[in-house]
Amino acid sequence: MESAPATTPAWIVDPSGPLRGDVAVRGSKNGITKHLVASMLGRTPSTISNSPDVGDVDITISMLEALGCIVHKDEDRITVDPQPISSSRVPLRFSGMNRIPILMVGPLLHCVGEAFVPLVGGDDIGSRPIDFHVQALEKMGAEIIITDEGLEAKAGQLRGAHIELPYPSVGATETVLMTAVLAKGRTVLDGAATEPEVIELALFLQRMGARIEMRPNRRFIIDGVDELNGAAHRLKGDRIEAFSYLVAGLITGGEVRVHGCTQERLVTAISTLHGMGARFEITDSSVSAWADKLSPAAVETDTHPGFMTDWQSPMVALFTQCDGISVMYETVYENRFTYVPALNKMGAEIEMYNTALGSIDSRFVGSTTPCSVVVRGGSPLKGTEVDVPDIRGGFAYVLAAAAAEGTSTITGTHHLDRGYNQPIENFLELGLNIKRADVATPAEA
C-alpha cells in the first residue's frame, strides 16, 4: 500500500475581524463545464467567456482534448473547435473526477455513434446515481451497457421521445437537452430542472441553432435539427460563490459587496437572509449585505427557485453565529452534512437527525444518513485543524474559520480549488489573513 505524502497543501486562516469590501465573481463552475460540452455539438467553434479559473474547467478541457477537440484558453475566454472529434472514449484516467463525462454521452453519440465514459465522480454527497440519464438516452434509441469501469453506449440515428424525469435533475435535464437537439423528431421533456444554469445552457443551444421551447410546469419541447453551429456566450455569475461571500461578510459582522452575479440569481438567498434580519443594497451590478443582528431560521433546500442545496453549508455556518435555534433540512442530496462534525469540533453546537424537519416529503425514506440539522447558535468558534470533505462543506469551514478565535488549518483544499475562482485573493481583498502552506499530512487523510 502506498504511504500518504509527508506533507499536504492547506489553507491557514487567522481571523482578522469583520470582512469588508468588494468581490467580483465569474461565471459558474456548473455553467461553464456544460457549455464546453455543448460546444461538441457545433459544426464550427464556440467561444465561452467569463470562465472561472477553477480545476473543473481544466479537467473538462483535458477530456475534450482527449476526444480530439482543439481548445484554446485565453484568460477567461475558451474556444472549442469540435470538428476534429475522433475518439469516442473519455479516458479512464478521468474516472471519479467530476460529473461531466455522463453529459458527453449524447454529444458523442451524435458525433461518432458510440461513447465510453468512465464512472462519474464529483463530491461524496450521496449515491449520485445516473439512472435518469441512462433511461432518457435509452428512450432516444441508445443501447447502453454499464461495466465496472464506466458506461458504454452506441446508437444509430437518435430519435425524439417523451421523457418524464422522476425528479427534476439538473444533469439529466442537460443530458436530454444536449441529446434531443440533434435527434430526429420531437422530444417532450417533463419534470425538467429549471435552475438558472440549465436555462442558460438551453439558451446557448438555441443560439447554436437548436429548436427549444420552454413551457410552464417544467416542460421543454425540443425539435431536433440536422446540424448546429458554434456560438459565443458570456457566462452569467456564480450564485453559489456570490452567496458564500455575502455570508462571509455577515458571519464576521462585516459587509461584502458582490459584483458579477445579478439579483435574480440570488432572489431566494436574499429573501431568506432578509427574513433573518440582513439588510441589502442591490444595484444592477452588485448585491451587498450587512446586519446589526441576525435571527435564527428554519430553511429547507429545494430545486429552483427554492433555497439551493449548494447554499446549505454556508447557511449552516452562519446559523452557528445567530443566537437561538435554527433548522436546516436537506432535500436534494441524501448525504450533505458530512462537514458538520468538523464545525462541532470548532465549537458549533449542531445535532444531526434522519428525520425530515421541514414540509417537503423526504425522497430518502429509510436512509440512515442525516437529512436535517438543528443548530444552537451563538456559541463561540475556535480555530482548529479540519479536513475538507466536499467542495461546499469545505467553504463552510473557511467561513467558520474567519469567524473563529485562533488559527485554523484546512486540508483537503483540492476540493475548493476545483470550484472556487481565486478564493485566496478574494479573501485577502476582504481583509482575511489567509495563506496557502504545506503542512504535515493529517493522520486520517
Ligand code: EPU
Ligand atoms: N439523481 C438520480 N438519478 C440521476 C440523476 C440524479 O437519482 O440519474 C438524483 C441525485 O442523486 C440527487 C438529485 O437527483 O438526489 C438531484 O441531482 P442532480 O442531477 O440535479 O444533480 P447534478 O446534476 O449531479 C448539479 C450540480 C450540483 C448541484 C445540483 C443541484 C453540476 C456539475 N453539479 O449536480 O453542484 O448541487 O446540480 O442543483 O452541475 C456543487 O457544485 O457543489 C454541486 C454538487
